[in-house]
Amino acid sequence: MKTYCVGGAVRDELLGLEVQDRDWVVVGATPEAMLARGFRPVGKDFPVFLHPVTHEEYALARTERKTAPGYKGFVFHADAGVTLEEDLARRDLTINAIARAEDGQLIDPYGGQRDLAAKVLRHVSSAFAEDPVRILRVARFAARFGDFVIAPETVDLMRTMVANGEVDALVPERVWQELARGLMEAAPSRMFETLRGCGALARLLPEVDALWGVPQRADFHPEVDTFIHVMMVIDMAARLQLALPARFAALTHDLGKADTPADVLPRHHGHEGRSADLIGPLCERLRVPVDCRDVALLAARFHGDIHNFDDLRPTTVVKLLERCDVMRRPQRFDEVLGACEADFRGRLGCTENAYPQAQLWRRAVAAVRGVDAGAIAKACAIGNPDGGPAQIPQRIHAARVAAVKALGLQQAQQK
Secondary structure, X not given: OEEEEEOHHHHHHHHOOOOOOOEEEXXXXXXXXXXXXXXXXXXXXXXXXXXXXXXXXXXEOEEEEEOOOOOOOEEEEEOOOOOHHHHHHOOOEHHHOOEEEOOOOEEOOOOHHHHHHHOEEOEOOHHHHHOOHXXXXXXXXXXXXXXXXXXXXHHHHHHHHHHOOHHHHOOHHHHXXXXXXXXXXXXXXHHHHHHHHHOHHHHHOHHHXXXXXXXXXXXXXXXXXXXXXXXXXXXXXXHOOOOHHHHHXXXXXXXXXXXXXXXXXXXXXXXXXXXXXXXXXXHHHHOOOHHHHHHHHHHHHHHHHHHXXXXXXXXXXXXXXXXXXXXXXXXXXXXHHHHHHXXXXXXXXXXXXXXXXXXXXXXXXXXXXXXXXXXXXXXXXXXXXXXXXXXXXXXXXXXHHHHHHHHOHHHHHHO
């Protein structure tokens, strides 16, 4: 029985990166032997165990055989006779197929160290084509390691997999899991560019793929192409270290531009509403979490107004804040502001610009939330000469408008 550290932990150690988790492969053992040593079984499809002290994952060396489409269509074989090399051969990329023995020796039968040095993402074997999740993983690694390139033969294999319909068998939850992880990488645009390059984006996120080649007004968007703009926006969201809901909103805020009638291009009047209309079905299809969906819907619908704070009347500002429910969910609106800043700065020549609108909106939020709605409701009690309960909403709204107006934010912005 021999134990090896494998995969991402070895890769990151060799790259000088902090190791988050360690995975282990056990060669020459049986499930009974693992149980006898106090390991706790957790694997459903194949034998995986948790260490009794560290709780790290230990998997028995295994091989696999494709039996059906999709990423679940496999039969796994694990016994004491499976070698380390056989186990490593089933992994996705050479840089993830390096093992470290207990004495520190590296076992690298597929050239992972060579590809790390050359900064290449290369599949280990033709078995790569049996699991469509690996297309998403390669795209995610491209987003994580921004200076790595994907081997041409790996790109060709990914294109063949897409053409064969493999990505169509992916379940929505797994697609979202990988997309979400990619959005949280340092250069998320590389994930979506990779997916588009092999044809997978049109299958998984056709709403985003449709933005390619859609022109915008060059005076507002020097980059012109809407897809390029969105890629710049999600990279800016990463630079701003925004949370996942804001990054997803950055990705989806302009989806409606793909539906702009050709005769009015490059203008996109009303694209905010069209974007929101597309986000709902997309989120339902991919089982996107509610917090991500809600921030995306608000950012899509209101990013134009949020950019143009100084053109809005106080009553319009308050109506927008009320529709965004800032009284109960101020943090959600702050995430919307983050997505809007990424949109504003995610265009050529604007990446270093300030975004004073965010601070103006935050001051307006503080003013609105500072209104004592309870005191106003009490003053409107039945029998009070100031009016009855029916006037409570109008009086609260009026007080909020007065509070925003008193700040003089529009005038200050214009100066």
